Amino acid sequence: MSLENSAKVPVEERLFSLVLALLATENGLTKTEILSTVQGYRQDFAHTGDNANLERKFERDKDDIRELGVPLETVQSPGDPGNNQNLRYRIPRGDYELPTDIAFSPEETTLLNLAAMVWREGSLSAESRRALLKLRSLGVSADEPVLGYAPRLRVRDVAFDPLNAALGRGAYVRFSYLKPGEAEARVRTVAPLALVQHQGRWHLSAEEEGSGIRKTFLLRRIVSRIATTGKTFPAPAADESARALRELEEVWNAHTAVVEVEPGSDAETRLRKRRGTVVDGGTLRLHYSDINIFADELAGFGPEVLVGSPPELRAAVRERLIRTAVDHAQA
């Protein structure tokens, strides 16, 4: 073999070769065995001397592979438990492969294609593209859909990706949070438990460090970068996302407002279609989860809406309208 430079081996070939080698080994391979024999590493391996760069590359590659859901495990050498150099690596085939009894019908494949499509832009688009490739691997052709859909779930909040990452690692996070009505943002340290979208807005369900109180944060009110701490917490027992959605629903159901709407107006047409709205002539009973966000929405409808109750909402909407009028008064 000639002494080729491993830089000529494309990254994906190196990663592919590593996965193949680790799948094929029964007992596992040590780091030295991998770096000296596997395509993409062996070209750069120094038999006598320093392999620090190569070892760092290997560490990054392992992380990249694990992120794809490939179960890359380390096995301690039975006779030599403390010794790092004798750690063996392998990918157990049973944990790598999709269970043989999992198959998807053409209808299910159509639905899954649509489900992947919703994340086309931004966060989770890489994950959904990979999920689609794995789905395609199974060879099922999707049904032609009757109606063309282009659904989109967007994540406009920059906090989403780091929070999702911290969720996966079970790590505490720290951020500044600005609640309406408060002059300054306050720093919060929490254990992130779930990310949910409710009424088109992303929320973080988390447990406050120390007090253990569960809180729900609106991602749009996070005004700093997310700092992920080194401190971790044990994975929760139950499905936190279902619980978080339920709690948001409870809040939604608990808050009702009564508003009058101008007949035939945009406010009437759209507020009537809002979930859970009860219509009584020209009056609507509406649900909401956050009084500030709802007051903003109602203020947008200008004179088409008149808030009857609750009084706090009426005052909040009035205050907003006055503010906007003043801000746009003739110079």
Added chain:
Amino acid sequence: MHAQEKLTFLLSLVPFLIERERVSVDEVAEHFAVDPEQIRDAVRLIAVSGVPGETNTYQYEDLFDIAWDDFEDNDQIVLTNHVALDDSPRFSAREAAALIAGLQYLSSLPENADRAAVASLMTKLSRGASANPSPLAVEPTESDVTLGLIRESVAAGTQLEFDYLGARGTRERRRVDPLRVESMDADWYLRGWDHLRGAVRTFRLDRISDPRVSDTPISHHAADVTLPDTLFESSSDDLVVTVDVANSAAALLADYIPDGAVRVQLEGRVRTTVRVSHYHGLKRLIGSMPGVATVVEPAEARRVVAEWAAAGAARYEGDAS
């Protein structure tokens, strides 16, 4: 494709090729929705890959191999030797979570009417993941009877009729050839050929009332009309308005700020331009961002917003401050 996606592609392609035994590059390209040249590159890479083997030197039997003549002459892929990989890989926790959350989001579509079927699909995805799916959830979409009627009219090949409250505040009866249903988070839209305007138009589902499937056959089929990828397209008739928006709220206006718009950072806020088709929409948009977004110019835009807000405030005359 980034390296991780390329790796996923290779790990997904091999089991597919094993299953199909002999398959053309074009068919594989169509199935995986990638370029045929990417398929050929991937096959060439697979064909020189393998495992170190007993000798640790990648002997012939340790490598994949393909029928080269069939590949080069006929563009057919036949794996004549494969190693290490047999079956498709599991989903990662986040990949499964993305699909599950996507299904939740779409749960009110007519296609998803069978709740039990969707629930069983979600369970299958969880079981097919290498770890518990990430805790991600999306509120199911509001059921809108309009969606069912749109689907009916598409299936029948006939127009959909409805009252539409346009952004100018006028209600008109429209006749539309439905082309595509789109959404942006909680807002759903119908894109169709509008016979009143003689062009493709986008309609918000929550501004549609009294929808009916008509008997009139459509004249514009989805396959014949190219729809742009973006939901809203700017037009040369758009009005350009300068606004100041608080940094923390700028993301809320992102849809209205055109690409390449100049942004000037002021204290705690950014001054930039938004495009709107007319001020009727602008006043509602700015009205819903009190204290965080202000129109700077033109003066007429400011006046429209001021009047709108003042008219709204006037309804509360008499309330104590």
